[in-house]
Structures are given as structure tokens and as C-alpha cells.
Amino acid sequence: QVQLVESGGGLVQAGGSVRLSCAASGHTFSTYTMAWFRQAPGKGREFVAAINWNGATTIYADSVKGRFTISRDNAKNPMYLQMNSLKPEDTAVYYCAADREPWRGVTESGDQYEYWGLGTQVTVSS
Numbered sequence: 522q523v524q525l526v527e528s529g530g531g532l533v534q535a536g537g538s539v540r541l542s543c544a545a546s547g548h549t550f551s552t553y554t555m556a557w558f559r560q561a562p563g564k565g566r567e568f569v570a571a572i573n574w575n576g577a578t579t580i581y582a583d584s585v586k587g588r589f590t591i592s593r594d595n596a597k598n599p600m601y602l603q604m605n606s607l608k609p610e611d612t613a614v615y616y617c618a619a620d621r622e623p624w625r626g627v628t629e630s631g632d633q634y635e636y637w638g639l640g641t642q643v644t645v646s647s
Contacts, residue, residue, distance in 0.1 A: 524546045525637060526543070527543050527638055530641030530643045536607065538605045539548060541604070541641060553623050554633070557570050558618060559643075560640075567611060572591045576592060584610075590605075612644050621634065
């Protein structure tokens with residue numbers, strides 16, 4: 522059974538930092554594009570960042586550009602999200618996702634991603 526499990530969420534003050542991790546089991550995602558999405562209370566799912574299989578290409582939502590960094594280490598956990606200068610509006614459940622096919626490019630579209638974790642809560646207090 523393929524599973525993606527996020528960790529590292531929690532409560533942080535505005536201006537602080539949090540690092541999220543995404544671990545995979547049941548499948549090797551070293552050749553797959555992966556991404557982070559988030560969903561705030563009462564809002565729809567929102568793209569945050571994506572990274573291609575070897576880490577050479579990354580894209581970010583405008584709202585997090587310059588503050589968040591997506592990375593991957595295919596030998597360990599497949600993916601991370603370093604979040605700095607956090608704002609209250611970053612409060613959400615953060616999900617990691619993996620593409621349904623290997624070797625594809627990065628995209629903001631959630632439709633490309635087949636595998637999803639259950640999410641980890643990040644709460645930023647003002």
C-alpha cells in the first residue's frame with residue numbers, strides 16, 4: 522500500500538520557521554515530481570510548491586515565493602518544505618503529493634498528482 526506521511530507541523534509564532542517532511546512507503550518516488558499543497562479552514566486546496574524528480578526544477582505559489590523552499594533527498598525522506606517568515610495566513614493543513622507517472626515536469630495542477638498524504642497542521646499565531 523502506497524502511503525505518504527507528512528510530519529513537522531505545529532504551532533509557531535508569526536515570523537517563525539517550520540520544516541515539514543514527507544515520507545513515503547510502499548513505493549519509490551525518486552523519479553516522480555512531488556508537491557506541497559495546503560488547505561485553510563473554509564477554503565479550497567491551494568498549490569504551494571513543486572519539485573521535479575532530481576530537484577533541478579522548482580515552482581512556487583506567489584504567496585510563498587521567497588519565504589518557502591522545497592527540496593528533496595531521494596536517499597532519505599523524499600521531500601521537505603522549509604517555511605520561513607511565517608504569517609498567520611499560512612495557517613492550513615499541508616499535504617504532500619506525488620505524480621501519478623514518473624519523469625514528468627512540475628505543475629501547479631492538483632490533477633497531475635495521484636498520491637496524497639493525510640496532511641499536517643501548521644498554525645501561525647499573530
